Amino acid sequence: MDFRDSPQEAEFRDEVRTWLAEHLKGEFAEIGGGGGPADEAGWEVRVEWERLLGKDRWVGMAWPSEYGGRNASIVEQVIFNEEYAKADAPARISFFGEGLFAPTLIAYGTEDQKRRFLPRIQAVEELWCQGYSEPNAGSDLSNVQTRAVLDGDQWVINGQKVWTTLAHRAQWCFAVVRTDPDAPAHKGISYLLVPMDQQGVSVRPLRQMTGTAEFNEVFFDDARTDRANIVGEPNDGWKVAMATLGFERGTAFLSQQLGFRRELDHVIDAAHAHGTATDPSIRQRLADAYVGVEIMKYNGLRMLTNLVRRGVLGPEASIGKLYWSTWHRRLGELAMDVLGPDSQILPGDPRDPYELGELQRIYLFSRSETIYAGASEIQKNILGERVLGLPREPR
Amino acid sequence: MNFAFSEEQEELRQTVRRFLEDKSPSAEVRRLMETTEGYDEGVWKQMAQELGLQSLHLPEAYGGQGFTFVELAIVLEEMGRVLLCAPYFSTVVLAANAIMNVGTDEQQGTLLPGIASGETIATLAFTEPNGKWDASGITMEARQDGDGYVLDGTKMFVIDGHTADLVVVVARAAGTSGEDGIGFFTVDGDAAGLTRTPLATMDQTRKQAKLEFSGVKAQPLGAPGGGWAALSKTLDQAAVGLSNEMVGGAQKVLDMSVEYAKVRVQFGRPIGSFQAIKHKCADMLLEVESAKSAAYYSAWAAAEDNEELPVVASLAKAYCSDAYFHAAAENIQIHGGIGFTWEHDAHLYFKRAKSSEILLGDATYHRELLAQRIGI
Numbered sequence: 001m002d003f004r005d006s007p008q009e010a011e012f013r014d015e016v017r018t019w020l021a022e023h024l025k026g027e028f029a030e031i032g033g034g035g036g037p038a039d040e041a042g043w044e045v046r047v048e049w050e051r052l053l054g055k056d057r058w059v060g061m062a063w064p065s066e067y068g069g070r071n072a073s074i075v076e077q078v079i080f081n082e083e084y085a086k087a088d089a090p091a092r093i094s095f096f097g098e099g100l101f102a103p104t105l106i107a108y109g110t111e112d113q114k115r116r117f118l119p120r121i122q123a124v125e126e127l128w129c130q131g132y133s134e135p136n137a138g139s140d141l142s143n144v145q146t147r148a149v150l151d152g153d154q155w156v157i158n159g160q161k162v163w164t165t166l167a168h169r170a171q172w173c174f175a176v177v178r179t180d181p182d183a184p185a186h187k188g189i190s191y192l193l194v195p196m197d198q199q200g201v202s203v204r205p206l207r208q209m210t211g212t213a214e215f216n217e218v219f220f221d222d223a224r225t226d227r228a229n230i231v232g233e234p235n236d237g238w239k240v241a242m243a244t245l246g247f248e249r250g251t252a253f254l255s256q257q258l259g260f261r262r263e264l265d266h267v268i269d270a271a272h273a274h275g276t277a278t279d280p281s282i283r284q285r286l287a288d289a290y291v292g293v294e295i296m297k298y299n300g301l302r303m304l305t306n307l308v309r310r311g312v313l314g315p316e317a318s319i320g321k322l323y324w325s326t327w328h329r330r331l332g333e334l335a336m337d338v339l340g341p342d343s344q345i346l347p348g349d350p351r352d353p354y355e356l357g358e359l360q361r362i363y364l365f366s367r368s369e370t371i372y373a374g375a376s377e378i379q380k381n382i383l384g385e386r387v388l389g390l391p392r393e394p395r
Numbered sequence: 396m397n398f399a400f401s402e403e404q405e406e407l408r409q410t411v412r413r414f415l416e417d418k419s420p421s422a423e424v425r426r427l428m429e430t431t432e433g434y435d436e437g438v439w440k441q442m443a444q445e446l447g448l449q450s451l452h453l454p455e456a457y458g459g460q461g462f463t464f465v466e467l468a469i470v471l472e473e474m475g476r477v478l479l480c481a482p483y484f485s486t487v488v489l490a491a492n493a494i495m496n497v498g499t500d501e502q503q504g505t506l507l508p509g510i511a512s513g514e515t516i517a518t519l520a521f522t523e524p525n526g527k528w529d530a531s532g533i534t535m536e537a538r539q540d541g542d543g544y545v546l547d548g549t550k551m552f553v554i555d556g557h558t559a560d561l562v563v564v565v566a567r568a569a570g571t572s573g574e575d576g577i578g579f580f581t582v583d584g585d586a587a588g589l590t591r592t593p594l595a596t597m598d599q600t601r602k603q604a605k606l607e608f609s610g611v612k613a614q615p616l617g618a619p620g621g622g623w624a625a626l627s628k629t630l631d632q633a634a635v636g637l638s639n640e641m642v643g644g645a646q647k648v649l650d651m652s653v654e655y656a657k658v659r660v661q662f663g664r665p666i667g668s669f670q671a672i673k674h675k676c677a678d679m680l681l682e683v684e685s686a687k688s689a690a691y692y693s694a695w696a697a698a699e700d701n702e703e704l705p706v707v708a709s710l711a712k713a714y715c716s717d718a719y720f721h722a723a724a725e726n727i728q729i730h731g732g733i734g735f736t737w738e739h740d741a742h743l744y745f746k747r748a749k750s751s752e753i754l755l756g757d758a759t760y761h762r763e764l765l766a767q768r769i770g771i
Contacts, residue, residue: 001398001465001698003396003398003692075396078396079396277771283762283763283766283771284766286771287763287765287771288762290765290766290769291689291710291713291714291765294707295714298688299684299688301396301398301688302399302688302691304396304398305397305398305399319684319685380678381674381677383676383680384674384677387680388676388677388680390653390656390657390665390667390668390676391657391668392668393670394664394668
């Protein structure tokens, strides 16, 4: 048990720090690291920045070197993310491509697919979106109704996806579609790669309770993709789709945790500014939020150590999503109480478009986080059944 | 970066677990909790002589083995898991750490070897009838009398105070208040003028006593006065130790719940297949795993004796207290009627969770302390 860097780790950390110090200048430094993968503030600048990262192989750093990666170890990825967050560098934009699709492709894709897609993710020439949820397939993802049928050398796709983050920015979509309607739910699903820029694909922004529209609806209306653009075998896409979800619990947690920690600092500052920092019940909740965000880090470090040592994730890995989304929602609630009546007043003018302040945004946006990427109730089923071994609900 | 126990540490855990499963099964816990002394002398000696548990983290120069707080934390977790009835926390965690924090080399040389060998049972007497865990709670005054000191007053809630051979007492210089003038003193358990009264405790597995001092002669431990820093550190270390002990109990009640939820059938199916029960277990798992992360990290900070210790100690004590209590309470609920009986062990853990939550300050107390320590 030791939380200090080994000499090699310290050397790598230096390399990251030096690179960031040399490159994070001008408009890149000004934009700051706020916002998540769905936030579009400063988009053009962030694209330029991401290309710089890609040029020096920080995008795809975990990939094998034959695909342009650095073969970075898990600990190195953690160090990079930690330094990146500390430097307050721009929020990353290639989460869905680099973070979710690329590791799936490396595990399940063909050699041709890897050569075709990975370099363009690294060069930030192609962005990806995730076509999973549908109006009738939320928690029950295996109920997807979007259909794909082969027509010669092409798949023809019809149906609707929803909650598709950054679909309007993406060139490609990895989509879970039904290719055998007669098979049992999990058996007739395929994992297709669909180009977004075509007649048969239309994207409609979905305005949320925050007033913004990070998510979209995507309609496939005789959309087409080449027969070869499938990961895994036809009708065997469920396991590929599940593997992608596994990567959501990646090594980026430390930068997320540091971001949360920064938000908590802002809430504490607000408590001082609004005179609520002396209120005993607010003090209790601020301390509790601090306890929570620190334990988030310890949980993550334990998870990673197990991953490095045993090659498998321990039970603490499965609690991550449930833990952070619940914590963040409570931080938002606390922020409102810290602000008091001011929490109800928006920063702008009544005639302006509906726009939230930072803490108000945490309060409202965090309501989505206990729903997307597996709702809390689904996470608890997973914990109960797969980790604790409790019997499944009869279905 | 490495957040895992080493192979040697895992072996230590297995050795201690086997020993405790053999020596401290439920029947033995129930036998000992009914006694006034609350421990088995034979097992206490075996713990020292066969496993070296009392000497684990003491310096080698004084009969110890020189292991770190991480090894100590492993042992405490295992003890918490089986509700071991023994004066281990009082002797090794409270008293020994106080002696190491404040005692001169000579005093450590005199006092620690007895603890290491299992000869000496010791405790730390600092709380008083006012029930406060901070400096303001210490009102007992130490009066200088020739070369030595004399103590008058009452110490309460003293863990194993009635069986301790050696009592480390915290008192203050006359006319001082708050964190000023705090000093440590040692008194023999059978000293003249010391009246020790065992208390009937709701949690029978951890004994407490009232100690009344009437002109008791005491030796100063370290320099009298200026002892608050040492006491504060001792209490932080104790909070870390207790957090690890609580984690052992919390994991145990989670195991009991899950096991029962798999076999108890109602409405024709195991109750663990109902989401109402399954989600309770999932919440417990999240909290128990998080409590472990906090407890283990705090043990590392205590082993390193780094500047993080005060913050992390309060953080761990606050979280683990709530997590253990919640898990122990849900364990009763999941067991239903049987969980409410005297015969079932659920109440033993529920009571231990509560007494541990209160010991050294409850979660509310530690959250406020944490707020102060991080500058809120």
